[in-house]
Amino acid sequence: MTIASTSPHKLASAQDLFALTKPRVMSLVIFTAICGLLAAPGAIHPVIGFTAILAISLGAGASAALNQWYEQDIDAVMKRTANRPLPAGRMDRETALHFGIGLAVFSVLLMGLAVNWLSAGILAFSIFFYAVVYTIWLKRSTPQNIVIGGAAGAFPPVIGWAAVTGDVTLMPVLLFAIIFFWTPPHFWALALFVNSDYSKAGIPMMPVVAGRQSTRRQIAIYSMILAACAIAPFALDRTGAVYGTVAIVLSIGFAFLSFRVALSKTEDPGAMKAEKHLFSFSIIYLFALFGALIADRIILA
């Protein structure tokens, strides 16, 4: 499949520029950033809090735009992504690059001037990490790409926390670790039962490179590390019983489903019930865990 050529008179529409920011991915970024902001000790003015979330969202949008600018060739060969503005020929690459860089610079300046420069610095690093370290450097070269990409997705609660407190303590690091270790089991569970054309695009995804059984074993290992990170805020007395109870119950459920996946031997994607259950539960897990963190903070306050 070839990349559709862009007509010389093609002017990218506002909808296509919006699509370039991956709005669906942004919803999780906004949610975890709000959780980091609300869980942090201290207060932030609602206008500044709103501006911090806006800057984090724009930064995530910039990362997504730069990612699509670089991955036009990959997106063109995968069914799921072939209709994105660049591979479909509705926008030229230069527009995507300028839009991504412009949005990145604006989001960091907005964060620095309106909130504080520590959160702006972390935001700038997270954009650099996703666009350069993950997209350009490691995604095409290692099957651990999802693990590394998970780090980029784990920054928003840290930025939200730093926006309120102006520092980064153990608690935001634990929030980072929760998302970081949650990402591989979440994505690999999906990759086991969905044929996403990654091999056709030359992306070394774990189930393709290391095989399904190795991926299943790694899911179980990551679920244990995730459980340790999720329970740590309660064990270290940084949260109350509400979060502690929810974290323990959810982590037992996550570990149970992960071990069911590890014991599964099926090669037929249609029969991969354990993998589908784990994938669905992983989404509930993250939202419920961060929701419990906020509930806990409200109750303690």
Add this chain to the structure above:
Amino acid sequence: MSEIDPNKKAMSPEEQKAYQARQKHRAIITAALLFFLVVLFYFITFVKINGSVL
């Protein structure tokens, strides 16, 4: 300095109409975003100076 693009053909009336409609739509969205930012910076200025909006 502008260069002449040999691949560039003149637009048909329909293409020109669609192009101008897209241009107008983008201009309206840009204006709305700029207005939103003006209001946001107005409130941020108050918070930074007074510690509150009012």
